[in-house]
Amino acid sequence: MVELKNLTAGYGARAVVRGVSLSFPAGKVTVLLGPNGCGKSTLLKAALGLIPIQGGEVLFDGKPLSALSPREVAQKAAYLAQSRSVPNITAQRMVLHGRFPYLSYPRRYRPEDYRITEQALAWAGAAGLAGRLMGELSGGQRQKVYLAMALAQDTATLFLDEPTTYLDVRHQLELLETARRLAEMGRAVVLVLHDLGAALRCADTAAVLSGGELCCAGTPEEVFCSGALDRVFGVSVKRIWTEDGWHYYARDRAGH
Amino acid sequence: MKGWRTFCIRRSNGAKTALLLLLAVLAAAALSLCLGAESIPPGEAAAALFSGGESAAARIMRYVRLPRACAGLLAGAALACAGVIVQLVLANPLAAPSTIGVNAGAGLAAAVCCAIFPWAVGLVPIAALLGAFGGAAAVLAIAERTGASRITLVLAGVAISGIFSAGVDAVVTFVPEALNGYSDFRIGGLSGVAMDELALPGALILVGILAALSLHNELDVLALGTEQAQSLGLPAKRLRLLALALAAVLAGAAVSFAGLLGFVGLVVPHIMRRFVGEESGPLLLCSALGGAAMLCLCDLLARLVFAPYELPVGILLSLLGGPFFIWLLLRQRRGRHG
Known part of the structure; x- marks a missing residue:
């Protein structure tokens, strides 16, 4: 399990992520949501120790990140970067x-x-x-x-930054299915996703970031009901009940 | 073209290519020992090498041909390996050992040495070796302060090379006689290399190549990009500096006795990538062998074409390497970078 405690991190002197407390428990899929540039990727990098932490701390199974060598971190958490050579x-x-x-x-x-x-x-x-x-x-x-x-x-934890980019719809669904199965096998899976509908259906916990701060975290149901998604994205998120559960979708504010 | 490329990578795996190249190296060495202003038949050459004696052939063998063949093989292998490392670490296909300030440093040191001690020709290699390390150290130190990103490394290399070549120009302006010794060094060539002169650089090159080969997994992981490499537990910044320091040792050692040979470090890695792909282990091994064979053969050619006169091998390499490089650029523009 990886825990972020009041984490502040960024590039140089600039803090991109400010005061985020969040935990990624084993056996759960956690999805990070938020508009472009809100600090989702930075949060993942800071959690893995890839960029310096400016405040707060990251705990791997209760041990602070600073006490672990890069190699030990790599044995505990894997990372799929957004840009891949x-x-x-x-x-x-x-x-x-x-x-x-x-x-x-x-x-x-x-x-x-x-x-x-x-x-x-x-x-x-x-x-x-x-x-x-x-x-x-x-x-x-x-x-x-x-x-x-x-x-x-x-590793016990997987951080996947936009793993569904470049994938067609069938492979996107397969990937999310794989993420779910990994969680059922006891891994902690953390995903950054842009597809709200897919994210809310796949997640055990959804965390909404805006401007580097955590606005809301909870089950998809709680996050939906809090209205955080509408505020953060400037859209109107709706849902519709079908025989296989809630389906979420977004419309723009004017209702087109 | 692309089909041909992947065909080549598939069909000839690293081991097979390495074996062929090893044969090429042996052939190049044998030819370079036997042929020259005075042809020595293979049997006599072998006898002269192994049983000694004071005949003319034996003396040519021991004091001229053997050092020269060794110098060609060592310098070719070192420059090609250094080229592989620099291109991989900087993720830049146009990078070469000179990109990290090796040539600039060696050149300035050689020019200063020629200006101050015009009578001590034997000092030039030592000065060049130190200069090469100095140039690379300056580039790496600047890059280290600024976070050792690939782009700061390249820019620091450009800046240091600019400063050092201004230094060379200044030295030559104030002490025009320095140009006599310096221009030989700048062009690069293997004539007049002595065996004892090769001992230290040779040892550095052999150790350097082995060290680079032992780091092949690290280099491969580094090629995945800084963040991905770090997330796999590799201290990317430290390894990048270490690998470049290794390249500087290899290239610096080669430059110290062979002068500022261009193109081997740039071109050989590109050719080898065609045949063995980008995996660092096979690529380093095959580039070392290919570079050794290529430099040895070019040197032979340079000796034979205008015999009894000799063309410095640096000129021949640039004449052959330049067009190849332009072809590479043209192909690349049409291809994936277009």
């Missing part, structure tokens, strides 16, 4: 690097690492891509390989 190596090699935090002397990946890599590729729906070069894959396929890399890291 594409070196021209095979997908298998790429996913194998998810085992980098466990690499020890001699500096070679062990058979066990190869086995976990294979599993991760299968989990991410990329089993057939193992021998392909990253350069020749489509955006969606690359995305799956990146997801497999995060899975190969075999």
Whole structure:
């Protein structure tokens, strides 16, 4: 479990995220929502220790982040970055690097690492891509390989920053399904999503950020009822009951 | 074209390419030992090498051909490896060892050395080695202060190179005689290399290549981007500086005895990427072998084409490497960067 306590962080002297307290419990999918530039990605990076923390603290299973080495953090939490570079190596090699935090002397990946890599590729729906070069894959396929890399890291917590970009609708649904299954297996899954409807259906907890501050956090039901989404996005969020639960959708204020 | 490329990467895996290149290196070394102003048949050459003796052939072998072949192999391997590292760390296909201030530092040190101690030709390699480290250290120190991002590294390299080449111009203006020694160094060449001169740079190069090879996983992870690398537990900033320092040691050692050879560090990694892909392990190994073979063969060519006169190998490399590089640029504009 990862906890943020009154966390303030940013780039240089500028604080992008201010005084956020939030926890990402095991077995739950937490979705971060908010308009562009509200600090969602910064929050993830600060939680992983990728950018300096200016105030407050981050606790990994009760231990402060500052007491952990980057390698120990990498064994506890995986991160799928929003911008991803594409070196021209095979997908298998790429996913194998998810085992980098466990690499020890001699500096070679062990058979066990190869086995976990294979599993991760299968989990991410990329089993057939193992021998392909990253350069020749489509955006969606690359995305799956990146997801497999995060899975190969075999961590209790996964931070996925906009994991559904580049994916077509079927693969988006599959990815959210994978996120749910990971949570059911006891992982803490943290997602940054822009699709309100998908986010509220998938989340156990939704957290709404605006201007670097946390406006509202709770179950999708609570967040919807609080009206925070309407305020923050400047839209009117509605829902409709169907046989498989609530479906959320947004309309602009004028009602068009 | 793209199909051909992936075909090449698929078909010839790293091990097979490395084996072929190793044969090329051996062939280049053998040719370079046997051919020259005075051709020595292979049998005699081998006898001269292994059993010594004081015949003319044995002396040519020991004091001219062998040091020269070794120098070519070492410098080629070192520059190509340094090129791979610099291009990978800076994520910039146009980067080369000179991008991080190695050549500028070595050049200034050599010019100063030629100006102050015109009689001590033997001092130039040592000065160049120190200068190369100094230039790279200046670039890395500036970049370190500003967060060691890729772009500050490149910009710091440009700034330092500018300052140092102004320094060279100043030295040459005030002490025109310095130009005699300096211009040989600037063009780069392997003539007159002695075996004992190669000992220290040679050791640095061999250790440097082994160190780079042992860091291949780290380099691959670094290529995933700073944040992704850090999230995998790699101290990206520290590794970036360490890898560039390693590249500076490799390139600096090569430049110290071979002069400011261009294009090997730029072109060889690009050729090898075609064949073995971008995975650092095979890429470093094949680039080292390919660079060694290429420089050795170019040096042989430079000796033979205008025999009995010799063309400095630096000129030949630039003449061949320049057009190749332009072709690379044109292809890239049409391709994915278009």
